[in-house]
Amino acid sequence: MAELYAGRGMDPEAMHNRMKGLMDGEGLPYGRRTHTYNSRLAQELGIWGDTQPGGEAIHDALYRAYFVDARNIGDVDVLLEIVEEAGLSVDAARKVLDSRKFKGAVDDDWAKSRETGVTGVPTFIAGGFGVVGAQPYEALEKLIKEAGAAPRP
Numbered sequence: 001m002a003e004l005y006a007g008r009g010m011d012p013e014a015m016h017n018r019m020k021g022l023m024d025g026e027g028l029p030y031g032r033r034t035h036t037y038n039s040r041l042a043q044e045l046g047i048w049g050d051t052q053p054g055g056e057a058i059h060d061a062l063y064r065a066y067f068v069d070a071r072n073i074g075d076v077d078v079l080l081e082i083v084e085e086a087g088l089s090v091d092a093a094r095k096v097l098d099s100r101k102f103k104g105a106v107d108d109d110w111a112k113s114r115e116t117g118v119t120g121v122p123t124f125i126a127g128g129f130g131v132v133g134a135q136p137y138e139a140l141e142k143l144i145k146e147a148g149a150a151p152r153p
Helices: 012-026 039-050 057-070 076-085 088-099 103-116 137-146
Strands: 123-126 131-134
Touching: 012 088, 039 057, 039 076, 039 088, 039 103, 057 076, 123 137, 131 137
Parallel strands: none
Antiparallel strands: 123 131
């Protein structure tokens, strides 16, 4: 992570502490990552998971693996362990990864992200307006108002 932020005028420790505080405030687990990993295959597994009964579990499992346990979600063996922990078929997941069956779907998601100006995750977009990154409630409320949503009584 130090290499990633070198020369960008960012303080990785301050960034971690900010995110940790936000996550703690919401009761969400958050660990300390020392590396960043290519999440492309994990994204493909996420889309595959959405097609499987109980497959939504893969999203929480991938989150925990990366943001809490600092596991390498770019490694196929690690991904298959995560699939098993999520209670999904390891054999089916291996076939998905080998065939890259959901590569096109991720390509489409990335293209849409580029078209809408997404530069990070999470990104929230409403009515042509957007905010990037973990945001406080007030920032999301402002986004919705700017998009023209009427308050509920």
